[in-house]
Amino acid sequence: MDKIEKSLTFEEKLKNRIRESIGELLSDEDLKKILERGVDEALFQRKQIPVNSWEEVKFSPSFVDKTVQELLGEKMKEVLTTYLKENTVKLDQAISDAVKIGIGNCLITSLNDRFRDLLITLPSAIRQQLEK
Numbered sequence: 001m002d003k004i005e006k007s008l009t010f011e012e013k014l015k016n017r018i019r020e021s022i023g024e025l026l027s028d029e030d031l032k033k034i035l036e037r038g039v040d041e042a043l044f045q046r047k048q049i050p051v052n053s054w055e056e057v058k059f060s061p062s063f064v065d066k067t068v069q070e071l072l073g074e075k076m077k078e079v080l081t082t083y084l085k086e087n088t089v090k091l092d093q094a095i096s097d098a099v100k101i102g103i104g105n106c107l108i109t110s111l112n113d114r115f116r117d118l119l120i121t122l123p124s125a126i127r128q129q130l131e132k
Contacts, residue, residue, distance in 0.1 A: 008016070018025070026034070046059040061069070084091055 022031075043064050044062050046062050046065070049058045049060055050056075051058050
C-alpha cells in the first residue's frame with residue numbers, strides 16, 4: 001500500500017529550512033556563546049517566583065545550589081552533630097545569653113510584624129466590604 005504523506009505547513013517548512021541552514025546563519029563562535037549562556041542559565045540562574053500581588057518576589061535555588069545541598073546535606077548534618085556534641089558548653093552559654101537578651105522581645109517583635117501586614121490591608125478590606 002502506498003503511504004499518504006502529509007504536506008507540511010508553512011511554519012513546519014520554515015522550521016526545517018532554518019534547521020538545515022543554521023550553520024550558515026550562526027558562526028561557530030556565536031553558537032558557542034549561545035550554548036554557554038544556556039548552560040550558565042540552566043546551572044546557576046535562580047528563577048523568580050512571585051509571592052503576592054505587591055510584586056514581592058522570591059528566588060528559587062539554582063540547579064547547582066540544589067545539587068550542592070543534596071550532596072553536602074548529610075555530611076553537614078554529621079559535622080554539625082559532632083560539633084554540637086563536642087561544644088556543649090558553648091551551646092549552653094549561647095542559649096543562656098539568648099534568654100538573657102530576651103526571647104520575649106523576639107516574640108513580641110515577630111507578632112508585631114505579623115499583625116503589621118494585616119493592619120496594612122485592613123483599610124482596603126473595610127472599603128471592599130462597604131462597597132458591597
